[in-house]
Amino acid sequence: MTQLNALTIADARDKLRKGEITATELTEACLSAAEAAAPLNAYIAMTAEQARAQAAAADARLKAGDAPAMCGIPLGIKDLFATRDVQTQAASRILEGFRPPYESSVTQNLWDAGAVMLGKLNMDEFAMGSSNETSVYGPAINPWRAQGSDAALTPGGSSGGSAAAVAADLCLAATGTDTGGSIRQPAAFTGTVGLKPTYGRCSRWGIVAFASSLDQAGPMTKSVRDAAIMLGAMAGHDPKDSTSADIPVPDFEAALTGDIRGKKIGIPKEYRVDGMPAEIEKLWSDGAAMLRDAGAEIVDISLPHTKYALPAYYVIAPAEASSNLARYDGVRYGHRAKIRQGEGIVQMYERSRAEGFGPEVQRRVMIGAYVLSAGYYDAYYKKAQKVRTLIKRDFENVYAEGIDAILTPATPSAAFGIGEMADADPIRMYLNDVFTVTVNLAGLPGISVPTGLDARGLPLGLQLIGRPWEEADLLNTAYALENAAGFAHHAQKWW
Structure with missing residues (x-):
């Protein structure tokens, strides 16, 4: 039998509703896994008492038949989200000891849906970084190891703790935030799914701000279906956030048919950057072939201002x-x-x-x-703001021509070693965001889906970029890609 902490949200939900397991049993399995995973440094604070109380309340709701999809699901929460009476430090010394007397809107939505908080997760300081090495708590460690090597690898950043915890089954899913790729890049480095919604889909209220016009919360999960379920609970209009969109939240899970026949998928020529590794190039072409085989039409497109995205960002x-x-x-x-x-x-x-x-x-x-x-x-x-407008217009023009989604690599490489870029020119680290920042500048939804392994056995992801507010359609395309890729690899436990 699968260990309870290794379940997906969808599987756990079904077992909870059938009474095969309880939220308390599920929570205890995750707490035990998290406490035994100290070498990963994914959690910076455990909230075991709160988790047990929330699990007991979820069990009561399940027994009464009042159980939303996230009811009883144990989650890890990135240290950027304000959690009432629980340390919220944004991985920075400057907020040492801060325990907010309020709850962020996203986490409140999750608790209202019956989810369980296991603890707070490591991250780059104030979400500024691509490797989780700027954290005051020290780096989170990727549960994946390269074949034949014991070298510690980065889980990516800034949501590195979230990615490591999900990949190592220390929680069923986690919250992340994405300002320039901070959900999608760590997801790609850890073989997990990371969804950055349309700007305004999830409230920013109660999330420590980095760059207010770019920040967006999203789910980090073990599957595309889980991302759809969790986003449904996280999203919604919030009067406390002036950038929150008053748009109905659809049933994202119901959109997952896997049928993408007739969809037009764009391949932007500008994403073929100099020095791109051959295995990333192959992954990209293989991904396009998978979508073509699923019935989509693959179309070459141009996003001419892409080359200015990184400097503008x-x-x-x-x-x-x-x-x-x-x-x-x-x-x-x-x-x-x-x-x-x-x-x-x-x-x-x-x-x-x-x-x-x-x-x-x-x-x-x-x-x-x-x-x-x-x-x-x-x-x-x-x-830079003028360039941002031009980048947004590039996407608008492409979508106006009937493109439904855009396929690109998620990262320029697989996970690199802890300390490998620490003493290098910081620009080298910034280049990790080359495929992801355009999505934030244009306010679009984007998702990273694990689709293969590199020569060293490390996970690689592809990114799909969708139309604004059409996360349901984007998730369905990602679901088709996930099914075609059949990525079933897991990190081998060494911790």
């Missing part, structure tokens, strides 16, 4: 970050440095921020402050 995101993080000054929020004799408030501000923020956050805050400063605003920030 790394102007806009740090600019918004420097603005959002200005409040963490040791007075209004966060860690406060001890005032030394003869120092004034300015010195206290400076030392509080220097002590509280890690090097990558400091770097991005300085870049952001620079591009917003007098004399440079027009040259950098304003120009």
Whole structure:
């Protein structure tokens, strides 16, 4: 029999409703797995008492026949989501000891649906990173290992703890956030499914802000069906978030027919970047062939402004970050440095921020402050916003021509080693986002689906980009790709 913590949401839901298992048994299995997985450093805080109380309440709902799909499902929560009376630190020293007296809208939606919180998950500091190495808790470790090697690999970032926990069966699913690829890249590195919804589909209220016009919460799961189920519980209009869309949430799971006959799938020529590994190129062409065999029409398309996406993103995101993080000054929020004799408030501000923020956050805050400063605003920030408009228009033009979804690689490589890029030029790390940032700049939905292994036996993912607000259609195309790829590999337990 499959261990309970290895179940998918869909399988667990069915067993819970039939009375074959209880939410309490399921929760205990996940808590035991999580506590035994310390070497992965995926969880930074366990909430066992709360989990047991929520599981008992879920069992009562199941017994009464009042059971939404997520009822009794144990989840891990990224440390970016405010959780009432539970530490929420955004993996930063500056928020050490912060226990919010409120709950984020997304997690509240999940608890209302009967889900269970196992604990908080590791991440890059303030979601700034692509490897989970900027975390004040230390890096989360990918449960996958390359063949013949014991070297620790990154699970990706910033939702690295979420990806590692799902891949290692330490929870049935997890929440993530995606500002430039922070759900999709870790999903690709760990052989899991990561969905970044349309901007505005999930409320941002109660999620620690990185770049407000780019951030979006989404599910990280073991299958496309699970992503559809979980998104249905997470999404919805929220009056507390002015960017939350007042659009009905469809039944995403009901859309999963697997029938994509007649759908037009675009292959953008601009995503064939210099130096792309041959195995990524092959994965991409194999994915296109799978969709063609399933009845879709494969169409070559052009997104001409793609080459400007990365530089535009790394102007806009740090600019918004420097603005959002200005409040963490040791007075209004966060860690406060001890005032030394003869120092004034300015010195206290400076030392509080220097002590509280890690090097990558400091770097991005300085870049952001620079591009917003007098004399440079027009040259950098304003120009980047114009480029963003052109990138969005590229997608609009392609969708206007009848394209239903776009297929691209999710990442330029499989997972790399912890520390492999630590001392390198930071631009090398930023290049991990090359295939994902356009989706955030245009506010579109995107999903990473595991579709193969590289030569070292590490997972690789393909990305599908959908039309705005058409996550149901995107999930169905992803479901067809998942079925065709038949990815059934799992990380071999070493921890």
